[in-house]
Amino acid sequence: MENFQFSMPTKIIFGKNTQKKIGPETRKHTDKVLLHYGGGSIKKTGLYDEAVKSLKEHGIEITELSGVKPNPRLGLVKEGIEICRENGIDFILGIGGGSVLDSAKAIAVGVPYQGDVWDFYTEKAVVKEALPVGGVLTIPAAGSEASDGSVITNEQNNYKRAVVTGLIRPVFAIMNPEFTYSLPPYQTSCGASDIIAHVIERYFTRVKDVDLTDRLCESVIKTMVKYVPVVLEEPEDYEARAEIMWAGTVAHNGLLSTGRTGDWGSHMIEHEISAIYDIAHGAGLSIVVPAWMKYVYRSDIERFAQFASRVWNAETDFFNLEATALEGIEKLEQFYRRINLPTRLSDAKIGDEDFEAMAEKCLEFKKVGEYLELKKDDVINILNLAK
Amino acid sequence: MENFQFSMPTKIIFGKNTQKKIGPETRKHTDKVLLHYGGGSIKKTGLYDEAVKSLKEHGIEITELSGVKPNPRLGLVKEGIEICRENGIDFILGIGGGSVLDSAKAIAVGVPYQGDVWDFYTEKAVVKEALPVGGVLTIPAAGSEASDGSVITNEQNNYKRAVVTGLIRPVFAIMNPEFTYSLPPYQTSCGASDIIAHVIERYFTRVKDVDLTDRLCESVIKTMVKYVPVVLEEPEDYEARAEIMWAGTVAHNGLLSTGRTGDWGSHMIEHEISAIYDIAHGAGLSIVVPAWMKYVYRSDIERFAQFASRVWNAETDFFNLEATALEGIEKLEQFYRRINLPTRLSDAKIGDEDFEAMAEKCLEFKKVGEYLELKKDDVINILNLAK
Numbered sequence: 001m002e003n004f005q006f007s008m009p010t011k012i013i014f015g016k017n018t019q020k021k022i023g024p025e026t027r028k029h030t031d032k033v034l035l036h037y038g039g040g041s042i043k044k045t046g047l048y049d050e051a052v053k054s055l056k057e058h059g060i061e062i063t064e065l066s067g068v069k070p071n072p073r074l075g076l077v078k079e080g081i082e083i084c085r086e087n088g089i090d091f092i093l094g095i096g097g098g099s100v101l102d103s104a105k106a107i108a109v110g111v112p113y114q115g116d117v118w119d120f121y122t123e124k125a126v127v128k129e130a131l132p133v134g135g136v137l138t139i140p141a142a143g144s145e146a147s148d149g150s151v152i153t154n155e156q157n158n159y160k161r162a163v164v165t166g167l168i169r170p171v172f173a174i175m176n177p178e179f180t181y182s183l184p185p186y187q188t189s190c191g192a193s194d195i196i197a198h199v200i201e202r203y204f205t206r207v208k209d210v211d212l213t214d215r216l217c218e219s220v221i222k223t224m225v226k227y228v229p230v231v232l233e234e235p236e237d238y239e240a241r242a243e244i245m246w247a248g249t250v251a252h253n254g255l256l257s258t259g260r261t262g263d264w265g266s267h268m269i270e271h272e273i274s275a276i277y278d279i280a281h282g283a284g285l286s287i288v289v290p291a292w293m294k295y296v297y298r299s300d301i302e303r304f305a306q307f308a309s310r311v312w313n314a315e316t317d318f319f320n321l322e323a324t325a326l327e328g329i330e331k332l333e334q335f336y337r338r339i340n341l342p343t344r345l346s347d348a349k350i351g352d353e354d355f356e357a358m359a360e361k362c363l364e365f366k367k368v369g370e371y372l373e374l375k376k377d378d379v380i381n382i383l384n385l386a387k
Numbered sequence: 388m389e390n391f392q393f394s395m396p397t398k399i400i401f402g403k404n405t406q407k408k409i410g411p412e413t414r415k416h417t418d419k420v421l422l423h424y425g426g427g428s429i430k431k432t433g434l435y436d437e438a439v440k441s442l443k444e445h446g447i448e449i450t451e452l453s454g455v456k457p458n459p460r461l462g463l464v465k466e467g468i469e470i471c472r473e474n475g476i477d478f479i480l481g482i483g484g485g486s487v488l489d490s491a492k493a494i495a496v497g498v499p500y501q502g503d504v505w506d507f508y509t510e511k512a513v514v515k516e517a518l519p520v521g522g523v524l525t526i527p528a529a530g531s532e533a534s535d536g537s538v539i540t541n542e543q544n545n546y547k548r549a550v551v552t553g554l555i556r557p558v559f560a561i562m563n564p565e566f567t568y569s570l571p572p573y574q575t576s577c578g579a580s581d582i583i584a585h586v587i588e589r590y591f592t593r594v595k596d597v598d599l600t601d602r603l604c605e606s607v608i609k610t611m612v613k614y615v616p617v618v619l620e621e622p623e624d625y626e627a628r629a630e631i632m633w634a635g636t637v638a639h640n641g642l643l644s645t646g647r648t649g650d651w652g653s654h655m656i657e658h659e660i661s662a663i664y665d666i667a668h669g670a671g672l673s674i675v676v677p678a679w680m681k682y683v684y685r686s687d688i689e690r691f692a693q694f695a696s697r698v699w700n701a702e703t704d705f706f707n708l709e710a711t712a713l714e715g716i717e718k719l720e721q722f723y724r725r726i727n728l729p730t731r732l733s734d735a736k737i738g739d740e741d742f743e744a745m746a747e748k749c750l751e752f753k754k755v756g757e758y759l760e761l762k763k764d765d766v767i768n769i770l771n772l773a774k
Contacts, residue, residue, distance in 0.1 A: 209626035
């Protein structure tokens with residue numbers, strides 16, 4: 001086990017009717033808020049109206065910035081920064097999924113910074129301060145509601161990059177599983193894929209003796225495998241929606257990283273795909289993760305066999321552990337297909353014409369992969385396995 | 388799943404050499420500290436010297452209060468409160484196990500309170516403020532390093548009572564597994580029993596649909612079952628000590644309570660035993676928990692069968708689930724015996740002469756048990772099962 005630091009200061013407020021806490025919780029931090037969200041969905045579900053009512057009842061002045069899209073754009077972030085500066089706003093409330101929260105976090109680091117906020121995403125600058133961010137989650141997926149990360153796409157050059165700093169962990173996250181009932185099946189599945197990938201990136205580590213966190217990781221994946229098919233059948237199953245929503249937070253709040261170094265290569269490769277093709281992140285991951293696994297498993301048969309046995313209940317073939325290891329990868333692919341996600345680039349109508357460019361961009365800023373460090377050829381090989 | 392709130396703001400600093408952070412972390416909060424600890428063990432291991440050096444290097448004025456005993460006493464807490472008031476001390480640094488940290492927390496709530504600190508433990512008053520507490524953990528057991536609880540014994544009347552409030556969660560917890568190498572085997576086992584009981588109290592719930600947290604609970608118990616025998620054989624196995632130490636924190640930081648209501652009846656019964664007999668808390672629990680299980684399992688065979696199957700790998704007897712359920716209880720008892728803990732009151736030379744008095748005291752302040760609410764006769768029946 002490696003040395004680590006961990007804390008999870010985000011106040012999670014989870015369950016039915018918790019949207020009534022939006023005003024009271026926000027009021028603890030400010031009386032002037034940027035209300036940041038996507039499009040119509042929070043208006044359709046009534047969450048928007050409830051939020052505005054709760055904020056107003058607590059005397060909070062609201063400035064709105066909507067229009068956040070999946071793979072949130074730098075342009076809107078910059079608009080948000082300007083609005084906050086002009087209006088002296090000192091708190092960002094994001095209502096939506098990971099894209100909204102990531103965009104809110106980007107605005108939060110941008111407001112007090114004199115330079116271009118994109119500097120943080122290209123590692124030209126380090127975040128030293130940030131406005132506080134609150135979140136009201138409607139899509140279990142990115143884990144942004146309690147994570148220290150933000151991923152933004154620069155639409156001018158199709159770069160999709162991340163910032164990680166404890167300063168952007170939301171001060172509160174209000175999570176009512178009922179507001180996920182209206183998620184379309186495909187989006188539900190894409191969110192699930194993102195959650196599972198967050199665990200897989202951590203699970204496959206070269207760090208030895210991390211058994212407790214191995215088991216915690218397995219718990220989260222098993223929960224997803226059990227409940228995602230349930231909600232695809234019955235979108236208003238509260239208990240199943242609740243399990244998925246809480247699993248999404250546990251997957252990415254840092255607990256599953258304690259004492260271990262994750263990989264994150266699949267995420268980095270996927271970012272290049274979704275930056276160019278604008279495919280949903282979760283759909284990109286259900287394509288890349290199995291290909292990545294097929295590329296790396298031979299170097300660590302035991303861990304892949306453990307994954308197969310503990311997560312997928314594969315019977316262990318003690319005389320052919322490789323067969324057991326492969327069964328785990330196959331079961332994961334089957335699961336993705338069962339929840340109607342693509343597992344090949346061809347499923348998403350993506351050809352091989354940009355493999356070179358994606359591999360180059362992927363490697364531009366930093367090391368790709370820890371479990372196996374990937375060079376350009378490795379990335380291309382993985383993309384070829386994903387064809 | 389029930390609605391819940393959760394956060395875990397304690398900054399965990401875990402691993403080798405982390406004792407070097409004692410000064411720097413404390414300095415963020417104060418330049419005047421009450422250094423609170425037990426007896427000689429931290430002097431023998433060198434931790435005391437390192438702590439004092441680190442604090443002095445960071446310009447922190449130290450006032451000492453040692454002498455904390457297992458089942459920490461109210462008298463010493465009051466002494467600590469006086470010392471802090473007289474010297475204007477605004478930060479308590481506890482170095483030791485759960486008793487030291489619980490005592491530190493009691494001092495922390497007592498200093499700003501005008502009345503008798505015992506009022507908080509008897510629910511005559513509610514904690515409204517507390518000094519910040521930092522912890523350096525040397526015994527994985529109570530989980531106090533990141534929990535919101537403190538248990539104190541009033542030596543004048545043998546009452547052992549708890550306070551629970553987020554205000555006493557330590558601001559940091561420094562945890563180096565190497566400082567647990569010197570724990571004697573019996574104390575290692577007692578700590579393990581406490582950790583396992585913290586999970587069992589949460590695991591056995593009447594709340595339906597709490598599958599993720601069920602699995603997280605099982606992960607912690609399985610980790611303990613695997614690694615406690617390892618450290619009894621090889622006390623300086625860093626990796627096994629680290630797994631146990633981190634499991635102890637995860638067991639009791641609140642994560643495993645999310646969305647569910649635990650029982651805590653066994654803890655309350657045990658508190659009455661150790662208040663009178665001064666038996667180690669973990670040893671009391673390895674006696675009470677199996678007796679409690681035998682008393683309650685019939686009302687929830689499925690959950691006990693799940694416990695047997697998932698934690699103990701018991702083969703499920705689908706035609707006789709009760710047999711499977713009982714196998715789980717039997718395996719737990721076997722485990723306690725394997726790590727040399729008592730499983731009967733007679734093992735600890737405790738007779739039945741105080742059963743009535745213990746049952747009465749147990750029920751004096753509040754409801755005992757949630758999984759099954761226990762009346763006086765139930766408590767006596769459980770104690771009889773533990774004979």
